[in-house]
Amino acid sequence: MDPLYKVCRIPNKGEGLIATTDITRGQLILSEAPLFRYTDLRFNDPSEADRQYNKLGRAKQKKVWKLFDVTGNRNRSEDLELVMRTNGIKLRDPNHDMMYGLFEVACRINHSCLPNTHSSWDPEKGTIEIYATQSIPQGEEITSTYIGNLGEYALRQECLAYIFRFTCRCCLCTLPEEDRESSDLRIQEINYLRRQDVSTLSQIRELLQLYDQESIADWQPVEAYEGAWRLARRSGYKTRARIFAERGAKLCAEIEGFDGANTVEWRKRAMDCGDEDEEMPEEEEEFEERLFGELQVKENVDGWGDWF
Numbered sequence: 001m002d003p004l005y006k007v008c009r010i011p012n013k014g015e016g017l018i019a020t021t022d023i024t025r026g027q028l029i030l031s032e033a034p035l036f037r038y039t040d041l042r043f044n045d046p047s048e049a050d051r052q053y054n055k056l057g058r059a060k061q062k063k064v065w066k067l068f069d070v071t072g073n074r075n076r077s078e079d080l081e082l083v084m085r086t087n088g089i090k091l092r093d094p095n096h097d098m099m100y101g102l103f104e105v106a107c108r109i110n111h112s113c114l115p116n117t118h119s120s121w122d123p124e125k126g127t128i129e130i131y132a133t134q135s136i137p138q139g140e141e142i143t144s145t146y147i148g149n150l151g152e153y154a155l156r157q158e159c160l161a162y163i164f165r166f167t168c169r170c171c172l173c174t175l176p177e178e179d180r181e182s183s184d185l186r187i188q189e190i191n192y193l194r195r196q197d198v199s200t201l202s203q204i205r206e207l208l209q210l211y212d213q214e215s216i217a218d219w220q221p222v223e224a225y226e227g228a229w230r231l232a233r234r235s236g237y238k239t240r241a242r243i244f245a246e247r248g249a250k251l252c253a254e255i256e257g258f259d260g261a262n263t264v265e266w267r268k269r270a271m272d273c274g275d276e277d278e279e280m281p282e283e284e285e286e287f288e289e290r291l292f293g294e295l296q297v298k299e300n301v302d303g304w305g306d307w308f
């Protein structure tokens with residue numbers, strides 16, 4: 001199958017990946033094995049990465065030196081530390097806490113504070129899997145995040161300049177000032193709600209609406225559905241719990257594929273919910289009232305119906 005991307009020059013960012021066809025949300029863009037992997041122990045044992053590098057054949061070694069480094073050049077000085085600092089992708093591996101990898105293609109993906117992909121490490125296949133979390137029209141840049149969801153514009157810029165030494169020119173950071181300020185306000189609101197112990201479905205609903213307005217399609221909405229699923233389940237609302245679990249499973253499949261470990265877990269949750277609501281035990285009634293009181297009033301209001 002032809003790749004869905006090509007590597008080419010991107011103004012002000014060096015090289016990057018551009019979609020060669022329309023990519024749909026949830027589509028697998030890239031599955032790639034690393035050139036080599038290393039653990040964060042390199043800080044204690046700097047020769048560890050060197051040892052991994054030395055095991056590579058000449059062809060792969062050459063590919064390593066074609067990667068960018070934090071000075072904004074292809075690495076001419078053959079300083080492995082610089083290349084790792086710029087390109088190392090964290091791999092969430094159940095057996096290794098601090099595993100990183102260098103990849104020929106995945107490391108060409110430029111950063112965006114509003115990325116259109118999500119990547120996960122498949123320890124069984126030994127590959128990084130990159131899925132589209134937004135639809136990406138042909139000709140548009142494919143992006144990922146280097147810093148997670150850090151916060152507002154000023155903080156993001158500071159962090160990227162400090163760690164990676166570049167001024168971010170992503171779609172969010174280059175918005176007109178007024179739009180960027182609106183985005184900052186929404187991000188503040190999201191972070192405020194996340195810091196609270198979100199305990200009602202209406203707060204979760206508010207969070208999900210903010211994610212939607214901000215086009216955030218990563219683990220955060222999945223976590224919100226997890227909260228909703230737990231609340232509904234604890235209150236004996238099996239039907240609702242199942243719906244929340246199904247939505248969590250759908251979002252999860254879009255960011256890490258239908259067979260991803262988390263997606264499978266979410267589908268299991270949906271199946272385990274059953275669909276008959278239980279009689280509420282006496283002592284839980286008060287709790288249930290607090291939890292759903294607001295919801296039951298709002299449930300009939302326009303705009304809530306689509307949640308159930």
Ligand SMILES: C[S@@+](CC[C@H](N)C(=O)[O-])C[C@H]1O[C@@H](n2cnc3c(N)ncnc32)[C@H](O)[C@@H]1O
Nearest residue numbers: 013014015068087107108110111166168169170
């Ligand atoms: C991992 S490399 C990405 C691929 C790189 N552009 C290349 O040509 O190989 C990271 C480097 O790309 C550039 N870069 C990535 N995202 C950027 C962004 N949002 N704005 C400006 N430069 C960016 C920076 O120079 C950064 O150090």
